[in-house]
Amino acid sequence: MPALFPPWTNVVARASLIAAVVLVVGVPAALMAWVRAPNATRRYEPVAQPIAFDHRVHVVGEHIDCRYCHFSVERSSTAGIPPTSTCVPCHSQTLLGSSTFAPVRRSMEANTPLQWKRVTSLPGFVYFNHAIHVNKGVGCESCHGRVDQMATVYQAAPLTMGWCLSCHRYPAAFVRPRAEVTAMGYAPRQPQRVIGARLVREYHVRRLTNCTTCHR
Amino acid sequence: MSAAARPLVEQPPDREPWPVMRGEHPAAALTDHLLAPLWRSSPTWWLLFGLSSLGTLLLLFTVTYTVARGIGVWGNNIPVAWAFAITNFVWWIGIGHAGTFISAFLILLNQRWRGSINRVAEAMTIFALVNAALFPLLHLGRPWFFYWLIPYPATMGVWPNFKSALPWDVAAVTTYFTVSLLFWFLGLVPDLASARDRAPSRLKRLVYGVFAMGWRGSGFQWQRYRVAYVLLAALATPLVISVHSVVSLDFSIAQLPGWHSTIFPPYFVVGAIYSGLAMVFVLLLPLRRAFGLYDIVTEAHLSAMAKLMLAMGLMLAYSYVVEIFMSWYSADFAEQYTYLTARPAGPYAIAYWIMTVLNVVTPQLFWVRRFRTSTRVLFLASIGILVGMWMERFIIIVTSLNRDFLTSSWHIYMPTWVDWGILAGSLGLFGFLFLLFVRFVPSVAISEVKELSIELGRDGAELAGAAGDA
Amino acid sequence: MTRGGRISIAVAVAGAVVLAIGFVLDAPRAAAAYLVAYGALLGVALGALALVMIARVTAANWFVALRRQAEQITATLPAFAVLFLPVLLTTRLLYVWTGDGSRLAPGLRDVVRAKAAYLNVPFFTVRAVIYFAVWIAVAEMLRRASLRQDRDPSPRLARRMYALSAGGLVAFALTTSFAAFDWFMSLSPGWYSTVYGVDYFAGAMVAALAALTVVVAIERRSNALPSEIGADHLHALAKLLLTFVLFWVYIGFSQLIVIWSAEIPAERVWYAVRMRAGWRVLGGVVLFGHFVLPFLALLVRAIKRSVAAMSVIGIGLLLVHYLDMYWIAMPDAPYHGGWGFVLDVAAVLFVGGAAVATWSMRRAGEPSLAVGDPRLAASLHYSTE
Amino acid sequence: MRERTWSAGAYLAEFDSADALTRAAHAMEESGYSLLETYSPVPVAHGLRRSTSRLPIAVFIVGALGGLASYLIQWYANAYSYPLDIGGRPSHAVPAFLIPTFEGTVLSAALAAFFGFFIVARLPQPYHPVFDIDGFERATVDRYWLAIDAADDRSSPDLTPRELHRLDPLRVVRLEGGS
Incomplete structure (x- = not known):
């Protein structure tokens, strides 16, 4: 009587064991890699807006400061989305009649705000305040990326909790002088080590890593 | 009779000691007898299987309901944040202690009689742990985030807090489950090979052949096998002590009177083995009858385990006495109130006295x-002890919590139908798994029993002793 | 009387003289030194008693060959009853709960007053009498039955010893625990720990097994034991020792983790004192010598089977057992360091000398094997293989 | 000595008791064979010379490394990467960390013992030449086999079977090699 299992089953048995080990190690590893991938964090996905607004033109071309449109960023928890009336003064001379501008015209006539799409959004259980960050020397660029180079704005940061904590734990590595907060492509004039330490002292930046800092 | 095959506990010397094995058993007949349940099933089995399947369905339903609606469907409410779920958790995990204790500790003591009962006890351990693990998971409220308790590089950038008993529990229970499973499987390999070689159909031969992994009983395999088996036993023994100690720390590292007591770790371990032995009896006695194991599981086994149970019961009683004395000696009002008033005369006094009588008096x-x-006595006493030990965990958890430091927040906990449903369902799942086990896995360690039978000269052959250099 | 007996009497007398001088110069310090030595050495005798009973109820066949040696250690218990008198006479020096409470901090005063029904000298004395009555009764009855069995191997005696051991263990557990509460835990009367009794028992078991190892090694060398008792019996003894070394560290850790995590000030203070300055160093030495070193050594098979190596481990563990008792009891006793160490040594010599002298006197003329035990033959041929 | 593959073939003799197997193994070893193996349903002390298993040492090392890793993970997580002040206990909480360290030690050691065994025993191996023998199934039930490597210096196609027959076996089987 021949053996119950033919010789080739030895190879299958070993291969399936190796496969099992690969699966046990590989699946969690793959999942951990996946949650960090831009697809999972929704980074770099351009968000189409009701109007083809190009930040490049406004920031680089016209040298408009972030705060001109995002007016409440230094005072309020939200940065502020410009109302239609912010666009109109400049554009009353140019473009107002163009087809691109149709939504703005409609908004103006109907007296209803433009429906801007949110690009960078945090979950409801996270408390976030723009004013405190800006006033403690966190640049817009640090979280929102090089908006001056984006035709259509996308989410630049992964927005994971670990990403938040990376700065909350070592703020000195990221802060910049308040005057430079809205600068794009900012480069520290002295080593960040020196500047960071000084600013942290000057602005009374604390290492806020308590759960209740953000989850209130 | 060799020294290794003596019972754990000495027999009164003026009486004929019970044999650890009775009758003459040719190896082939013994193998076939012990493998017989794998090839056919009885109407009784189907009846019990049907009942336990219903229980499992009940568990499935109540768990689904809990997950869908949230744990608000349970009776827990502040200050009684822990109640049935944690009681069940501690109870089940305690039951899971006897298996590894019997198989690992007794192999270190060279007690060969364990071979007749260790398989059942180990299987019981694994199924009890499956049940135990369910409860803290459900109690998380969001069980799908259970992996947050494991230290892995999370995108959240935070880690479990290892100063809390919760990650200790995770470490202890997962380690215990894994090691129990490995130990169980390693012990099974030679028997699975026997099943492979005795199976009546080609399909069954193939299935058991896959799990037997090609075991062929070569001298080299046997020698290394014994080394690995003893090593695993040596590792499992301190592990079994650690697991319920860690579970006890869930309570004792808190500052709550009734929970905070330094004797908790050994006291919990003793109680765990106690209830586990009781569950072994509850499973083994019917199994002995159903599979005709009277020659293999003899009075020697029953008596030895009963004595072990008595010893555990006495140690438990010792803990009760010391705790009550110390609560008075502490001169601390809250301590005294918990032990001397709230428990014996509070709203859960009935449960307290049931616990005391069943746990302390029964083993006497x-x-x-x-x-x-x-x-009959063993079976009924075991049921009593299982109930008593469940009550003990309930008393520890609920009476310590329900009368909070502020009288204004006192609260009477009452279980809801979901609480009862999950408890009943977990018993169903346990029975379900155990019935599958006895139907598909050799429920006695065949090779060990054969070795014993040869050693006792009941096989007509002589065995020089165990192989290996361990 | 043997030469060893005479030497130990001389040692005891020398210790007693130094201790007496110490009492004149600094009575509290001498009393503390005495209590620590007493507690450590009593543990050896109590552990041996437990060992004899446990071996009896668990049918440990290998132990039969060594049973007489263990029984002879328990024969010192009457001496320990007498040696307890100095403790009884110095309660006022040792225990702050005696007296009117003027020595206590105000907060503690109320706590101690609440325990007055238990912590008072008359009841303390009555309890001590009960403890010794139980221990001596159990030990002597077991010994007598065992010696009688040498001549009359009737199963009735074995049965009697079996029943005595089973019941004796219950009485032993309670008396030993409460003795530990009374004599050592109450040194800090505001502090309490439910596992304290088990902790004392764990230390006592290690000490008893260490002492038994040393006795067996000595008797092996002097050929007082048959040649069958060799590596295999030592191996079994070493495995049991390893078990109790682990048990000791497990119980100690249980107490530590529960108190350390909860951080209740009244409890934490016990460890706070013991984890400061020199006590911390001593604690480290105890942890290392009572656990780390013997644990690693006893994992090695060759060491477990070597008479020489096991003697070293036995003696070492006895010394560390004393240090352990020192670390447990002395920080709460009147301790001033300095020349007091002379008194510590004197106390050990006195109590130890007296115990060894009793041991040597009482064992004289006894067979060194339980020759009447029907299991002796099996025990002599015990093999760990 | 390692697990035999019988790539050169083997001579096998079947016995009906552990005793007979032990006697046969001793006899064959005494007559100069060194490449022997036994197959039995229960462990048999046949006294064949074997190397001492190094599994205990491997288990000790893996266990120690596992314990070290467990401690380091906790230290990194709670004392270095994200220290949190909980209950006033120190971030580097040695007593607390010892518990998962113990579990980690036991888990790694147990995994080492388990997988170590399967690796040294070269399992799983569903097929092995001995399974081709008719009736070898009873080696896990009640039959005891002695096998001699055809590659043994002393083996020869006519002498070895004769020597085996002299041991009074139930039968002698020749296993062809080369597969």
């Missing part, structure tokens, strides 16, 4: 030789 029966071998 086993001072009497006749009761140690009476299957």
Whole structure:
């Protein structure tokens, strides 16, 4: 009587064991890699807006400061989305009649705000305040990326909790002088080590890593 | 009779000691007898299987309901944040202690009689752990985030807090489950090979052949096998002590009177083994009858385990006495109130007295030789002890919590139908898994029993002793 | 009387003289030194008693060959009853709960007053009498039955010893625990720990097994034991020792983790004192010598089977057992360091000398094997293989 | 000595008791064979010379490394990467960390013992030449086999079977090699 299992089953048995080990190690590893991938964090996905607004033109071309449109960023928890009336003064001379501008015209006539799409959004259980960050020397660029180079704005940061904590734990590595907060492509004039330490002292930046800092 | 095959506990010397094995058993007949349940099933099995399947369905339903609606469907409410779920958790995990204790500790003591009962006890351990693990998971409220308790590089950038008992529990229970499973499987390999070689159909031969992994009983394999088996036993023994100690720390590292007590770790371990032995009896006695194992599981086994149970019961009683004394000695009002008033005379006094009587009085029966071998007494006493031990965990958890430091927040906990449903369902799942086990896995360690039978000269052959250099 | 007996009497007398001078110069310090030595050495005798009973109820066949040696250690218990008198006479020096409470901090005063029904000298004395009555009764009855069995191997005696051991263990557990509460835990009367009794028992078991190892090694060398008792019996003894070394560290850790995590000030203070300055160093030495070193050594098979190596481990563990008792009891006793160490040594010599002298006197003329035990033959041929 | 593959073939003799197997193994070893193996349903002390298993040492090392890793993970997580002040206990909480360290030690050691065994025993191996023998199934039930490597210096196609027959076996089987 021949053996119950033919010789080739030895190879299958070993291969399936190796496969099992690969699966046990590989699946969690793959999942951990996946949650960090831009697809999972929704980074770099351009968000189409009701109007083809190009930040490049406004920031680089016209040298408009972030705060001109995002007016409440230094005072309020939200940065502020410009109302239609912010666009109109400049554009009353140019473009107002163009087809691109149709939504703005409609908004103006109907007296209803433009429906801007949110690009960078945090979950409801996270408390976030723009004013405190800006006033403690966190640049817009640090979280929102090089908006001056984006035709259509996308989410630049992964927005994971670990990403938040990376700065909350070592703020000195990221802060910049308040005057430079809205600068794009900012480069520290002295080593960040020196500047960071000084600013942290000057602005009374604390290492806020308590759960209740953000989850209130 | 060799020294290795003596029972754990000494027999009264003026009486004929019970044999650890009875009758003559040719190896082939013994193998076939012990493998027989794998090839056919009985109407009783189907009946029990049907019942336990219903229980499992009940569990499925109540768990789904809990997950869908949230744990608000349970009776827990502040200050009684822990109630049925944690009681069940501690109870089940305690039951899971006897298996590894019997198989690992007794192999270190060279007690060969363990071979007749260790498989059942180990299987019981694994299924009890499956049940135990369910409860803290459900209690998380969001069980799908259970992996947050494991230290892995999370995108959240935070880690479990290792100063809390919760990650200790995770470490202890997962380690215990894994090691129990490995130990169980390693012990099974030679028997699975026997099943492979005895199976009546080609399909069954193939299935058991896959799990037997090609075991062929070569001298080299046997020698290394014994080394690995003893190593695993040596590792499992301190592990078994650690697991319920860690579970006890869930309570004792808090500052709550009734929970905070330094004797908790050994006291919990003793109680765990106690309830586990009781569950072994509850499973083993019917199994002995159903599979005709009277020659293999003899009075020697029953008596030895009954004595072990008596010893555990006495140690438990010692803990009760010391705790009550110390609560008075502490001169601390809250301590005294918990132990001397709230428990014996509070709203859960009935449960307290049921616990005391069942846990302390029941085992005293086993001072009497006749009761140690009476299957009826053993079975009923074991049920009593299982109930008593469940009550003990309930008393520890609920009476410590329900009368909070502020009288204004006192709260009477009452379980809801979901609480009862999950408890009943978990018993169903346990039975379900155990019935599958006895139907598909050899429920006695065949090779060990054969070795014993050869050693006792009941095989007509002589065995020089165990192989290996361990 | 043997030469060893005479030497130990001389040692005891020398210790007693130094201790007496110490009492004149600094009575509290001498009393503390005495209590620590007493507690450590009593543990050896109590552990041996437990060992004899446990071996009896668990049918440990290998132990039969060594049973007489263990029984002879328990024969010192009457001496320990007498040696307890100095403790009884110095309660006022040792225990702050005696007296009117003027020595206590105000907060503690109320706590101690609440325990007055238990912590008072008359009841303390009555309890001590009960403890010794139980221990001596159990030990002597077991010894007598065992010696009688040498001549009359009737199963009735074995049965009697079996029943005595089973019941004796219950009484032993309670008396030993409460003795530990009374004599050592109450040194800090505001502090309490439910596992304290088990902790004392764990230390006592290690000490008893260490002492038994040393006795067996000595008797092996002097050929007082048959040649069958060799590596295999030592191996079994070493495995049991390893078990109790682990048990000791497990119980100690249980107490530590529960108190350390909860951080209740009244409890934490016990460890706070013991984890400061020199006590911390001593604690480290105890942890290392009572656990780390013997644990690693006893994992090695060759060491477990070597008479020489096991003697070293036995003696070492006895010394560390004393240090352990020192670390447990002395920080709460009147301790001033300095020349007091002379008194510590004197106390050990006195109590130890007296115990060894009793041991040597009482064992004289006894067979060194339980020759009447029907299991002796099996025990002599015990093999760990 | 390692697990035999019988790539050169083997001579096998079947016995009906552990005793007979032990006697046969001793006899064959005494007559100069060194490449022997036994197959039995229960462990048999046949006294064949074997190397001492190094599994205990491997288990000790893996266990120690596992314990070290467990401690380091906790230290990194709670004392270095994200220290949190909980209950006033120190971030580097040695007593607390010892518990998962113990579990980690036992888990790694147990995994080492388990997988170590399967690796040294070269399992799983569903097929092995001995399974081709008719009736070898009873080696896990009640039959005891002695096998001699055809590659043994002393083996020869006519002498070895004759020597085996002299041991009074139930039968002698020749296993062809080369597969």
